[in-house]
Amino acid sequence: NAGVTQTPKFRVLKTGQSMTLLCAQDMNHEYMYWYRQDPGMGLRLIHYSVGEGTTAKGEVPDGYNVSRLKKQNFLLGLESAAPSQTSVYFCACSIRQVSYEQYFGPGTRLTVT
Amino acid sequence: SQQGEEDPQALSIQEGENATMNCSYKTSINNLQWYRQNSGRGLVHLILIRSNEREKHSGRLRVTLDTSKKSSSLLITASRAADTASYFCATLAGAQKLVFGQGTRLTINP
Numbered sequence: 001n002a003g004v005t006q007t008p009k010f011r012v013l014k015t016g017q018s019m020t021l022l023c024a025q026d027m028n029h030e031y032m033y034w035y036r037q038d039p040g041m042g043l044r045l046i047h048y049s050v051g052e053g054t055t056a057k058g059e060v061p062d063g064y065n066v067s068r069l070k071k072q073n074f075l076l077g078l079e080s081a082a083p084s085q086t087s088v089y090f091c092a093c094s095i096r097q098v099s100y101e102q103y104f105g106p107g108t109r110l111t112v113t
Numbered sequence: 114s115q116q117g118e119e120d121p122q123a124l125s126i127q128e129g130e131n132a133t134m135n136c137s138y139k140t141s142i143n144n145l146q147w148y149r150q151n152s153g154r155g156l157v158h159l160i161l162i163r164s165n166e167r168e169k170h171s172g173r174l175r176v177t178l179d180t181s182k183k184s185s186s187l188l189i190t191a192s193r194a195a196d197t198a199s200y201f202c203a204t205l206a207g208a209q210k211l212v213f214g215q216g217t218r219l220t221i222n223p
Contacts, residue, residue, distance in 0.1 A: 004155070033211075035213075040215060041215065042201065042213045042214055042215040042216060043156070043201070043213040044213075045210055045211070045212075048210075058210060059210065059212075090155055090156070092155075092156075099143050099144055099205055099211075101146060101158040101161055102146075102156075102158065102211065103158070104155035104156040104157070105155050106154060106155045107153075107154070107155055
């Protein structure tokens with residue numbers, strides 16, 4: 001089992017470009033999350049999903065959109081990238097409630113110039 | 114805003130010594146979790162302690178929770194070079210969000 005995978009691993013965008021980050025999990029978990037990690041800031045929740053077809057905003061949702069069309073996939077979109085979105089993005093999942101342990105992907109390092 | 118705050122921000126010890134990291138939080142919790150992150154990798158869950166538990170062990174890890182002081186500590190005994198990583202505590206804020214602290218960077222010197 002691959003667990004949680006993220007594609008791509010690295011990406012450089014120019015300001016204003018768009019892109020989609022893909023998260024896939026083969027653990028059959030209900031809950032999925034997108035975080036960003038910045039130096040000195042810890043992890044901050046962007047959006048999350050409690051099941052297929054549902055999404056909700058986290059702590060820092062502005063500038064991002066998400067979709068959960070299939071249970072195993074959670075997509076994070078940047079419609080018009082800004083330098084402030086330069087960060088490392090992590091996807092995670094948990095079996096049921098958010099209080100359960102979360103399993104993380106390896107991360108996507110995004111640079112916006 | 115961060116719910117959990119780790120202390121110290123950085124810790125450097127000799128191999129074989131014990132490492133202690135602390136986490137303080139602000140509001141009532143359902144549980145508190147500790148995660149490890151090796152450089153350039155994703156977070157790995159270490160241990161979960163529920164609000165009605167005071168201490169929990171897992172191998173060389175010992176976690177304590179003091180809900181009256183809103184604090185937790187993670188002790189790693191007999192440290193090894195492979196323990197070099199950042200350690201994060203995470204607590205529930207509201208019903209649906211797990212909030213992570215800024216982490217403690219632990220370096221184990223040979």
